[in-house]
Amino acid sequence: xxxxILTVDDSSTMRQMITFTLKGAGFDVLEAGDGVEALGVxxxxxxxxxxxxxNMPRMDGITLVQRLRALPEFxxxxxxxxxxxxxxxxxxxxxxxxATGWIVKPFSPEKLLDVVNKVL
Amino acid sequence: MSPPVPLVHGRASKYLDRxxxxxxxxILPGEFYATAEDEVIVTVLGSCVAACVMDPIAMxxxxxxxxxxxxxxxxxxxxxxxxxxxxxxMEYLINNxxxxxxxxxxxxxxxxxxGKVMRGxxxxxxxxxxxxxxxxxxxxxxxxxxxxxxxxYPRKVYFFPHTGQVLVKRMESTHNDTVLNRELTYIQEVVxxxxxxxxxxxx
Numbered sequence: 647x648x649x650x651i652l653t654v655d656d657s658s659t660m661r662q663m664i665t666f667t668l669k670g671a672g673f674d675v676l677e678a679g680d681g682v683e684a685l686g687v688x689x690x691x692x693x694x695x696x697x698x699x700x701n702m703p704r705m706d707g708i709t710l711v712q713r714l715r716a717l718p719e720f721x722x723x724x725x726x727x728x729x730x731x732x733x734x735x736x737x738x739x740x741x742x743x744x745a746t747g748w749i750v751k752p753f754s755p756e757k758l759l760d761v762v763n764k765v766l
Numbered sequence: 767m768s769p770p771v772p773l774v775h776g777r778a779s780k781y782l783d784r785x786x787x788x789x790x791x792x793i794l795p796g797e798f799y800a801t802a803e804d805e806v807i808v809t810v811l812g813s814c815v816a817a818c819v820m821d822p823i824a825m826x827x828x829x830x831x832x833x834x835x836x837x838x839x840x841x842x843x844x845x846x847x848x849x850x851x852x853x854x855x856m857e858y859l860i861n862n863x864x865x866x867x868x869x870x871x872x873x874x875x876x877x878x879x880x881g882k883v884m885r886g887x888x889x890x891x892x893x894x895x896x897x898x899x900x901x902x903x904x905x906x907x908x909x910x911x912x913x914x915x916x917x918x919y920p921r922k923v924y925f926f927p928h929t930g931q932v933l934v935k936r937m938e939s940t941h942n943d944t945v946l947n948r949e950l951t952y953i954q955e956v957v958x959x960x961x962x963x964x965x966x967x968x969x
Contacts, residue, residue, distance in 0.1 A: 656870065657853065657856075657857060657860075657906060658905050658906060659849070659853045659856075659901075659902050659906060660857065662905075663849070663850055701864060703869075703870050703871075730854060730857050730858050730861055732963065732964060740968075741968045745968060746968060747965065747966060747967040748964075748968070749963060749964075751850075751854045751857065751963050752853070752963060753963060754850075757965060761965055764967065
């Protein structure tokens with residue numbers, strides 16, 4: 647079985663693009679539309695990586711990272727933030743929440759896969 | 767730090783529009799502007815498209831102006847990947863609206879442009895932009911309230927975010943060189959630039 651990645655983004659267009667890129671590289675992919683859904687999807691799963699957007703309804707990506715880090719099973723799972731936010735203070739928040747890395751959209755498929763392979 | 771996409775918020779220029787007695791923000795290809803003020807957002811479109819997105823209850827709205835960086839003769843998968851630019855252009859606008867107090871489930875859109883105005887281009891660049899914006903909005907569940915897209919003319923668009931009203935002027939000449947040159951410069955900039963935002967690993 648391939649490695650399992652959860653991608654979290656409120657834009658279904660963006661989710662499709664991320665999933666297309668990851669599946670093309672042989673990964674298994676789960677999707678969620680916001681932080682709340684992501685916590686539900688992640689529960690009880692063995693995830694190898696989580697990729698999340700920041701600005702989402704119900705629960706934003708930074709809060710999601712904090713919540714995941716508070717769970718023993720995701721304490722050390724790599725979490726990448728993939729967002730249009732490039733503000734240094736926002737990045738700092740992501741880092742403090744426990745994110746592994748920060749990627750600013752738009753992403754190139756090659757670069758995304760490069761970063762994914764680095765953190766896995 | 768280099769900007770992730772040529773979506774420059776700050777380069778847009780504001781002036782007092784005497785016809786509408788309002789502050790007017792003129793945006794160029796690659797730019798976007800979102801506001802909660804009673805202003806008018808103006809742009810001139812050739813084959814580019816502009817999405818006017820608003821939350822009519824929060825009375826915030828904004829406009830972007832973009833095109834997909836598709837090189838002539840490229841195949842479908844490349845069109846798919848080029849859509850990342852369009853998706854990012856839409857997301858930048860939508861995120862700014864949310865920051866201004868809009869709610870995602872109340873967003874509605876109007877879309878303009880995508881004319882077939884570029885001479886010497888075998889690919890229908892405008893048509894690809896039109897397809898993209900329609901599909902994006904459908905995908906995201908954002909209702910497309912009205913549109914004026916396609917056809918052989920450049921357009922001048924005035925968007926009033928407070929009321930959601932849009933005035934579209936179809937321009938006579940398809941040989942409007944200023945519009946075409948701006949779009950050509952923009953598309954060359956986009957195509958020539960690596961499609962990468964910044965990456966930072968914290969560990």
